[in-house]
Amino acid sequence: GENVEQHPSTLSVQEGDSAVIKCTYSDSASNYFPxxxxxxxxxxxxxxxxxxxxxxxxxxxxAVTLNKTAKHFSLHITETQPEDSAVYFCAAxxxxxxxxxxxxxxxQVVVTP
Amino acid sequence: NAGVTQTxxxxxxxxxxxxxxxxxxxxxxxxxxxxxxxxxxxxxLIYYSASEGTTDKGEVPNGxxxxxLNKREFSLRLESAAPSQTSVYFCASNTGNNEKLFFGSGTxxxxx
Numbered sequence: 273g274e275n276v277e278q279h280p281s282t283l284s285v286q287e288g289d290s291a292v293i294k295c296t297y298s299d300s301a302s303n304y305f306p307x308x309x310x311x312x313x314x315x316x317x318x319x320x321x322x323x324x325x326x327x328x329x330x331x332x333x334x335a336v337t338l339n340k341t342a343k344h345f346s347l348h349i350t351e352t353q354p355e356d357s358a359v360y361f362c363a364a365x366x367x368x369x370x371x372x373x374x375x376x377x378x379x380q381v382v383v384t385p
Numbered sequence: 386n387a388g389v390t391q392t393x394x395x396x397x398x399x400x401x402x403x404x405x406x407x408x409x410x411x412x413x414x415x416x417x418x419x420x421x422x423x424x425x426x427x428x429x430l431i432y433y434s435a436s437e438g439t440t441d442k443g444e445v446p447n448g449x450x451x452x453x454l455n456k457r458e459f460s461l462r463l464e465s466a467a468p469s470q471t472s473v474y475f476c477a478s479n480t481g482n483n484e485k486l487f488f489g490s491g492t493x494x495x496x497x
Contacts, residue, residue: 306486314490371435373486374444
């Protein structure tokens with residue numbers, strides 16, 4: 273089955289700096305890669321996603337890049353703010369497994385003022 | 386519009402006790418899911434229901450049962466709780482036109 277590895281497990285950044293979280297996946301059949309943000313005491317929320325036919329996607333301060341050859345994808349947060357502090361999860365899904373995501377272990381991001 | 390509602394929010398059980406976690410969504414979604422979240426392991430799929438009347442096993446189904454009561458409700462039952470089932474449980478839903486998962490706020494379960 274699919275295996276998703278996520279690094280780092282914790283990330284501390286100064287407010288205004290950039291943060292990068294990296295994930296690798298094992299199944300070349302995976303074609304959908306979402307990122308979820310989980311604030312303390314809440315359920316995860318989708319912040320951005322990318323499909324295998326696209327190499328990069330941006331939404332304001334957030335961007336995701338995908339390298340299908342190397343089987344890795346990354347989340348980039350620019351100009352970090354205190355409200356970006358949360359746990360971020362990457363995930364992957366195969367084409368024939370609609371809705372069934374394989375999640376990474378998560379990255380705790382702390383943005384210090 | 387409440388989204389996905391889970392009850393209870395917290396629960397403490399003794400080993401061997403049973404309980405049912407409730408989940409309801411008001412977004413008219415076809416598919417519903419149960420995940421567990423453990424430190425350092427992300428979210429793992431327990432069971433899912435692609436549509437009303439169907440249920441299927443996910444990655445970690447042992448020790449659990451589910452019921453898709455109707456389109457709105459999807460319950461998770463622990464028949465004989467074990468300490469290994471101490472976790473935070475999340476219910477989620479989505480619909481055929483959109484892969485985005487909508488999560489509830491979770492149930493923190495401790496089995497002593």
